[in-house]
Amino acid sequence: MSGGVDSAVAAARAVEAGHEVVGVHLALSRMPGTLRTGSRGCCTIEDSMDAQRAANVLGIPYYVWDFSERFKADVVDDFISEYSAGRTPNPCMRCNERIKFAALLEKALALGFDAVATGHYAKVLPGASGALELHRASAEAKDQSYVLGVLTAEQLAHAYFPLGDTPSKALVREEAARRGLSVAQKPDSYDICFIPDGDTKGWLADKVGTATGDIVDRTGAVVGSHEGAHAFTVGQRRGMRLGTPAADGKPRFVLEVRPKENTVVVGPKEALATALIAGSRYTWAGLAPADPASEFACEVQIRAHADPVPALAQVVPDAAGAAELVVTPEIPLDGVAPGQTAVIYVGTRVLGQFTIDRTVSAVPVGV
Structure with a gap:
């Protein structure tokens, strides 16, 4: 409670x-x-x-x-x-x-x-085989199945919504x-609960410190500086100190954060379009697909309130030989960042989820 x-x-x-x-x-x-x-x-x-x-x-x-x-x-x-x-x-x-x-x-x-x-607004229902499945709630506007996509088959067996x-x-x-409950009109809560004033940038600076680094464009040219790469997220537009304007005069957005180099990569909004996402930290919410190594149709959702996008998914070996879940959306996803969670649906059913480790832009460098 x-x-x-x-x-x-x-x-x-x-x-x-x-x-x-x-x-x-x-x-x-x-x-x-x-x-x-x-x-x-x-x-x-x-x-x-x-x-x-x-x-x-x-x-x-x-x-x-x-x-x-x-x-x-x-x-x-x-x-x-x-x-x-x-x-x-x-x-x-x-x-x-x-x-x-x-x-x-x-x-x-x-x-x-x-x-x-x-x-939570979600459902646990028996599937055709009798195994339990996680499904979207009846109310699409309040559906919270996305944040429950991390649940396993064992956890679903002991979950009640x-x-x-x-x-x-x-x-x-x-x-x-x-029912006489005093919380009837209590406003909804907002994340992030452990950052009291909502200043994520300041909170992170206090925890991990600051270090001046470069902001570069997609060619590697330095176009500005920053005081800590942790303060930036993919898709961010504001809060950047760019001393060199873009050749076309259009705004630039954060495309990538490279903490080892303490570098932030920026570029045009078009470059935020993502053609492929993949991650090795994946789980299935109930029974896994019969043959996840064979490409299968699904829908992918990358934020709690985002619209699901038709896609193809497949488990394949990654560069190190470990298994990786790769999802290719029918239309490019916008502003995807490594670390986000991608939840896979088949109809209303939550099939599984993975933490995004890598992304591939739909717009090659130089275009």
Whole structure:
């Protein structure tokens, strides 16, 4: 129970369905000031109090479990490491993967519980073979299957999403009000919860330091300087000190971050078009394709609220001989950064996901 309206109503529905329900709030920091507060947080002291009030209304036991050490190691430190390596991580994906459906589920099962229920908008349904599958929620606008794409078959077997069939968030809020839950109109939370003021650039500078480096164009010519490559993400346009204007006078965008060289590569917007993405860190949400080494049709989604794009996917050996999931979209993707998560769908079903390690631009250098 995060302290928001979705998890409160999910708990209420689980109680109404006849389950034995225990409310759990996750304490993710031993220093509350390091988490965002108000409507922008999800795991602060005030959120814990909101969750407890909801549990009291529902008449269920309520506990706060301290996962702060695991959260720091698996989410915060991972976030810093990924940015330091020039990648753009998604901490909410890591939190779902390593905290809510790994650490939390492990503890729940050890204590004798059957499942972890959350307020996510997604569905777990049996497939044609009887094996469980993860599917999009009924409400496309609120669908959250993307951030759950990291779940494995074993985790799906112990996941319960009571809101999956709800057509809209407005109906959830109305239900919360009818049930007397004080969080009925509480604003949605925003990431990133562990950066209190929302200044990611400043937060990273404090954690990893600053170092002056070059900003170069696609030919390698120096066109500006920066004070830390970690402060840049692919697709970024503002905040660059470019002393040399582009020949055509058009704005330039960040195309690549090279932390080992402490260099940022910029270029035209057209060069952000991505013709291929690939990654070796992939998992399947349920049964894997019968023959993933053979090219198969799918849709790929690279952000939580992005539109899925038709694509072809295939598991192939990478340059080092390890397996790599390669996806070629029918139309180029825009502004993809290594470190992002790509989730693969077949219809409404989440087939799997991977962390993007490399991308190939649809626009060759010099064009």
